[in-house]
Amino acid sequence: MVRIPRHILRRLLSVGEDADAVVAAAPPVPPREVFRRFWPYTRGRRRWLVPLVLFSLIGPLVDAAELWLFKIVVDEVLVPRDLRPFLWIAPTYLGLIVGSGLLGFADDLTSTWVSERFLLTLRSDVFRHVQGLSLGFFERRRLGDVLSRVTGDVDAVETFLLSGVADALYQVIRLGVFLGLLLYLQWDLTLLALVIVPLFWRAARHFSRLIKEASRERRRRSGSLSAVAEESLGNVALVQAYNRQNWEQRRFERENVGKFRAAMASARIHAVYGPLVEIIEVSGALAVMGLGTWKLAQGELTLGGLLVFLALIGKLYGPIHGLSRLGSSFYAASASAERIIELLDQRPQVVESADARRIGRARGDIEFDGVSFRYPGTARWALSGVSFHVAPGETLALVGASGAGKSTVAKLQLRFYDPDQGTVRLDGTDLRDLLLSDVRESVAVVLQETLVFHGTVRENIAYGRPEATEAEIVAAARAADAHEFIQSLPEGYDTMVGQRGRTLSGGQRQRLAIARAVIRDAPVLLLDEPTTGLDAQSGRRIMDPLRRLMAGRTTVVISHNLLTVRDATRIVVLDSGRVVESGPHDELLVHGGTYARLHRLHALTGPVQAGSSSAGTVLS
Numbered sequence: 001m002v003r004i005p006r007h008i009l010r011r012l013l014s015v016g017e018d019a020d021a022v023v024a025a026a027p028p029v030p031p032r033e034v035f036r037r038f039w040p041y042t043r044g045r046r047r048w049l050v051p052l053v054l055f056s057l058i059g060p061l062v063d064a065a066e067l068w069l070f071k072i073v074v075d076e077v078l079v080p081r082d083l084r085p086f087l088w089i090a091p092t093y094l095g096l097i098v099g100s101g102l103l104g105f106a107d108d109l110t111s112t113w114v115s116e117r118f119l120l121t122l123r124s125d126v127f128r129h130v131q132g133l134s135l136g137f138f139e140r141r142r143l144g145d146v147l148s149r150v151t152g153d154v155d156a157v158e159t160f161l162l163s164g165v166a167d168a169l170y171q172v173i174r175l176g177v178f179l180g181l182l183l184y185l186q187w188d189l190t191l192l193a194l195v196i197v198p199l200f201w202r203a204a205r206h207f208s209r210l211i212k213e214a215s216r217e218r219r220r221r222s223g224s225l226s227a228v229a230e231e232s233l234g235n236v237a238l239v240q241a242y243n244r245q246n247w248e249q250r251r252f253e254r255e256n257v258g259k260f261r262a263a264m265a266s267a268r269i270h271a272v273y274g275p276l277v278e279i280i281e282v283s284g285a286l287a288v289m290g291l292g293t294w295k296l297a298q299g300e301l302t303l304g305g306l307l308v309f310l311a312l313i314g315k316l317y318g319p320i321h322g323l324s325r326l327g328s329s330f331y332a333a334s335a336s337a338e339r340i341i342e343l344l345d346q347r348p349q350v351v352e353s354a355d356a357r358r359i360g361r362a363r364g365d366i367e368f369d370g371v372s373f374r375y376p377g378t379a380r381w382a383l384s385g386v387s388f389h390v391a392p393g394e395t396l397a398l399v400g401a402s403g404a405g406k407s408t409v410a411k412l413q414l415r416f417y418d419p420d421q422g423t424v425r426l427d428g429t430d431l432r433d434l435l436l437s438d439v440r441e442s443v444a445v446v447l448q449e450t451l452v453f454h455g456t457v458r459e460n461i462a463y464g465r466p467e468a469t470e471a472e473i474v475a476a477a478r479a480a481d482a483h484e485f486i487q488s489l490p491e492g493y494d495t496m497v498g499q500r501g502r503t504l505s506g507g508q509r510q511r512l513a514i515a516r517a518v519i520r521d522a523p524v525l526l527l528d529e530p531t532t533g534l535d536a537q538s539g540r541r542i543m544d545p546l547r548r549l550m551a552g553r554t555t556v557v558i559s560h561n562l563l564t565v566r567d568a569t570r571i572v573v574l575d576s577g578r579v580v581e582s583g584p585h586d587e588l589l590v591h592g593g594t595y596a597r598l599h600r601l602h603a604l605t606g607p608v609q610a611g612s613s614s615a616g617t618v619l620s
């Protein structure tokens, strides 16, 4: 026999290495654990598995009956050349075919219903889980990979748990039925036919491991591909402006080729496995045929008997073959299941306490008490020992150099993260003791990067409060000085704004964001660099609406632009996560510290010098 050197075989069947992976492979999970994790999702639909099992039981019986009829045709019609038995055989056969057709119809519909229902629940659950994860998860993970798991890998779990198991059951039942018949017909021939089973088993075990490796790699590459595509296409303006298309193309190509290689490795494994299984199968069948023919010659077997026996052997190998093939798709599916489990095992860093309190509408009293915070996985304190208090209706301005920790304060106020030390309070209660939804409900945000969704202008404003009426939406748009420009859009409030509001200008997006905050009508307002990216005129334009929005609310305004903050009740100056100064504008100027220095610098070079008079009064 020709022996293929081991190293060639290993290369042929290996997946290859990826030195710097975009997305890491999920940790391996044993199949039993995968079952344990996903079985609960079949709750409420398990009784539908009973007819499915029954269908799988009846199918092979119909098959066997057909074969039996064939034996009768050969032995009682063809060999004695007698047409009479054919008169009952023909309608019986037709009846069997119609019956199995109806059965197939019911089986198909029921199994699709059960599996699609399962997927419906699982997909929604995975999405709900991912949505509930803390901001920290999204700041660390590649969005494209998460998307690929939610939309692609979820489907494979169904294969693993339902279709796979139903198929396995079906094959086992077929195996049982045909084996029983064969043993009944010729036990010695049957035992000979079964000699190949251990060989099948060994081959299946060995190859399923290889297939699992290849599938893992394929799924990982799919995740990487989505991640690269999402990053490149999501930042298409940047990519084109910097002429980085070729670089992005290469990045994409690298993952694309990786996926191709993984697919080829998987194809090679299957291509070796398929013929191997066939060789084992044919050897068994040939041995049986030899012994069978000998028995026929000895007169121990009729021709019909031998033909049926050989046909049944074919049917017997079918399920064995099917089971071994199933093993490989089962392992391939488990590679996807591992990726889902890894996602489901992510715990939100921010969790609502079991006895969280409702506060209803907050008064808007905010307090940071000795707050220190470090982003997960980093060594540097983003905030250390930060304390300040803002009474209801007051305005606090946070200023400081870039990276000083201003946005981090906003994230802690929204409870996107919990402080490592100290306490953040709303109306005197630790945020950790409040319902998370209440904490978020009490805050309206206008962020640096205004978030606009693909949808109509109306939907974007109402995102702040979905139950808002048309009149409230228009009133909010007016308050945000957005009504006029919205009306001049081709379809007014029904105009679709592209994803991330690309069809709007920066100032228009900001005013839309303000309208959304107005309609939310929350007691606390977080303004993170509300004039970022706007020129002096646009910056001035949103000052009035901002002022209207801030009236009567507790406001925390984050700004580099010192001219927009001088009328705040109190200004807190942050430096490397520490409060270095705090007090009203005039006091800080007299004090002559960091703020006074920054202010002098700004007065000379500030970005809104031209509009300083109106910009400066925003907080008045």
Ligand SMILES: Nc1ncnc2c1ncn2[C@@H]1O[C@H](COP(=O)(O)OP(=O)(O)OP(=O)(O)O)[C@@H](O)[C@H]1O
Binding pocket: 139, 375, 376, 378, 382, 400, 401, 402, 403, 404, 405, 406, 407, 408, 409, 560
């Ligand atoms: N998700 C994150 N993971 C790790 N470190 C972070 C994360 N976000 C911010 N940081 C770090 O925390 C520090 C404070 O960042 P923060 O965004 O609060 O600064 P900022 O004062 O708002 O800056 P800017 O004015 O430029 O927006 C910075 O050193 C920054 O690198």
